[in-house]
Amino acid sequence: MVKKSNREAMHGRFDLCILPKQIFHTALVLECKHSKSVKDLIKDASEGAQQIIDHKYEEEIINDGYLHVKGCGISFYKKYCYIVKVQA
Numbered sequence: 001m002v003k004k005s006n007r008e009a010m011h012g013r014f015d016l017c018i019l020p021k022q023i024f025h026t027a028l029v030l031e032c033k034h035s036k037s038v039k040d041l042i043k044d045a046s047e048g049a050q051q052i053i054d055h056k057y058e059e060e061i062i063n064d065g066y067l068h069v070k071g072c073g074i075s076f077y078k079k080y081c082y083i084v085k086v087q088a
Contacts, residue, residue: 014055015031016028017057019061019066027066030073031049031073032076041080042075042084043075045074046073047073048084052071053086057071
C-alpha cells in the first residue's frame with residue numbers, strides 16, 4: 001500500500017489517501033477534522049465527508065486509474081472519533 005498525505009487534488013488537499021498497489025483494489029480518501037467538543041463530532045465528520053465531495057478528491061484518484069475509491073470524513077475529540085462515509 002502507498003500512503004499519501006496532504007496531496008494536492010483538483011480543488012485543494014485531502015488529509016490522507018491510502019492507495020493499494022493494484023488499481024483493482026479499493027483506495028481510501030480520508031478527511032480529518034478536530035472537534036471542539038463531543039457534541040460537534042457528527043457535524044465535523046459530515047463536513048469532512050462533504051469536503052471530499054465538493055473538492056472532488058475521489059474523482060482525482062479515479063483519474064489516476066484506480067477503479068474503486070471510498071471516502072470518509074473523520075472527526076476527533078479527545079479519545080472519541082466519529083466516521084461518516086461519503087455517499088456516492
